[in-house]
Structures are given as structure tokens and as C-alpha cells.
Amino acid sequence: MALGEVQGHVDGMLLAVLSGGPLHGYGVTEELRRRSGGEFDLAEGTIYPALHRLEASGLLVSRWEVVGGRRRRVYALSSSGRRAAVDRRASWRAFRCAVDAVFGGDALEAG
Amino acid sequence: MDVADRIDAYLHELERQLRVPRRARRRILTEVRAHLLDAAEAERSWTAEGGYAAERAVLRFGSAAETARQFNHRAGRRNALLRRALAPSIAAFAVTSMATATVWAFGPGPAPSRSRKAPDHLAQRHPYAARTVEPSLRSGRARAHGR
Numbered sequence: 001m002a003l004g005e006v007q008g009h010v011d012g013m014l015l016a017v018l019s020g021g022p023l024h025g026y027g028v029t030e031e032l033r034r035r036s037g038g039e040f041d042l043a044e045g046t047i048y049p050a051l052h053r054l055e056a057s058g059l060l061v062s063r064w065e066v067v068g069g070r071r072r073r074v075y076a077l078s079s080s081g082r083r084a085a086v087d088r089r090a091s092w093r094a095f096r097c098a099v100d101a102v103f104g105g106d107a108l109e110a111g
Numbered sequence: 112m113d114v115a116d117r118i119d120a121y122l123h124e125l126e127r128q129l130r131v132p133r134r135a136r137r138r139i140l141t142e143v144r145a146h147l148l149d150a151a152e153a154e155r156s157w158t159a160e161g162g163y164a165a166e167r168a169v170l171r172f173g174s175a176a177e178t179a180r181q182f183n184h185r186a187g188r189r190n191a192l193l194r195r196a197l198a199p200s201i202a203a204f205a206v207t208s209m210a211t212a213t214v215w216a217f218g219p220g221p222a223p224s225r226s227r228k229a230p231d232h233l234a235q236r237h238p239y240a241a242r243t244v245e246p247s248l249r250s251g252r253a254r255a256h257g258r
Contacts, residue, residue: 026145
């Protein structure tokens with residue numbers, strides 16, 4: 001999938017991935033890849049500025065942890081981050097329904 | 112080039128291009144290092160060659176220049192916001208300082224002090240006395256001599 005198509009949704013997707021529980025940066029990219037069935041082939045480095053931005057805006061909290069003998073920054077949703085994840089999911093569903101209606105998926109396939 | 116060398120070379124290049132405060136830079140480099148080591152380990156499950164695994168991990172991460180650019184952009188925006196927020200306070204401080212300096216430079220001086228230097232004979236007789244005395248404390252003899 002083209003980077004431009006995904007870019008506007010990176011924040012929402014990061015919040016959605018972290019809804020499943022705390023993860024470090026590499027874990028977030030793995031989970032993104034797994035959930036998208038390998039469709040999102042983002043440069044993995046792009047998630048870190050986004051994670052830092054979400055933390056600065058209070059939607060994420062993070063702390064250092066030693067996992068597998070390696071020091072890692074682990075990210076989790078804050079309480080406002082949990083609310084934001086729910087809001088973004090709802091607005092994405094509304095957007096997806098509207099786009100589906102415009103494209104008229106069934107009619108196109110039938111035609 | 113082995114895994115550690117390739118990752119260190121990438122981190123060195125990233126550090127060179129980052130324009131963020133030292134503390135943030137340390138955090139970024141620690142996070143990226145852990146990420147690249149994890150990614151290289153995952154790649155090792157596909158290839159026996161460590162250097163190739165590290166190269167793949169670095170490619171997946173993206174160029175150091177692009178990663179640094181995104182962090183620098185974020186830091187630049189934060190600094191701009193901070194400058195914009197502080198600008199009114201700095202301007203108010205500057206105006207107040209200039210006004211105060213002008214008043215001190217051109218305004219009326221302080222009211223003249225009523226205290227005078229102690230007469231010489233008193234200062235000689237009482238070496239521990241203060242150098243200045245109020246007019247009401249002057250001795251009658253000093254007053255009589257018109258000093």
C-alpha cells in the first residue's frame with residue numbers, strides 16, 4: 001500500500017495497536033504488520049516520531065524496561081489515549097462506510 | 112561487516128543528523144538500537160549471514176536522513192510553538208526594562224539625605240561612633256561653633 005494512503009492514519013493505527021496492551025517500538029511494527037496481513041510496509045523508523053508525538057500530546061505513556069537483556073522503551077495508552085482510540089475507531093468506521101457507499105462495491109462487482 | 116558494526120554505523124549517521132536536545136537524542140538512539148538488534152535477530156531466522164540480516168534490518172527501518180528529518184521537524188515545531196508562547200512575555204519584559212531604565216536615567220534624582228558627616232572633633236573623640244549622625248544628635252558645642 002502506498003505510504004501516502006496510510007500516513008494520515010498512522011496515529012490512529014498506533015493507538016489501535018496499543019489498545020491490545022503495552023508494547024515497545026519493534027513490537028508495535030510487528031503487530032502493525034501482523035494485523036495488516038503484511039499490507040503496511042512502512043519504513044519502521046517512521047513510527048518513533050509518531051510515538052514520541054503521541055506521548056507528548058498525552059495520549060501515550062512510556063517507561064524503560066529491560067526485555068530479553070535489552071533496554072527498551074515500552075509504550076502504553078494513557079486514559080485519554082484509550083478514549084482517543086475509541087473515538088478514532090468510530091470515526092474510521094463512519095468514514096469507511098461513507099467511502100464504501102460512494103464506491104458502491106456491490107454494484108461495481110455486479111457490473 | 113557484522114551486525115553490531117552495521118548497526119553502529121547507522122546509529123552514528125543518525126546521531127550526526129539529529130538536531131534535538133541531548134537527552135532526546137540519547138533516548139532516540141537507545142530505542143533505535145534496540146529496534147535494529149531485534150529486527151536483525153528476526154532476519155537471522157531467514158538468513159545465516161549476520162551482515163545481510165543487519166543490512167535488511169537497516170533497510171526496513173528507513174534511511175538515517177529521513178528518520179532524523181522527522182525527529183528534527185518535530186523538535187523544530189515544538190521550539191517554534193515555545194517561542195510563540197514566550198514572545199509576549201519577552202516583549203513585555205523588554206518594554207518594562209526600557210521604561211525603568213529611562214526613568215532612572217532622566218527622572219528626578221533621589222530626595223537629599225538629611226544625615227551629614229559627623230563633625231571631625233566628634234569622630235576623633237569617639238572613634239567607634241558612626242561616621243554619620245543625624246542633625247538632632249549633634250553636640251551643643253558643635254552647634255555653637257556652627258559646624
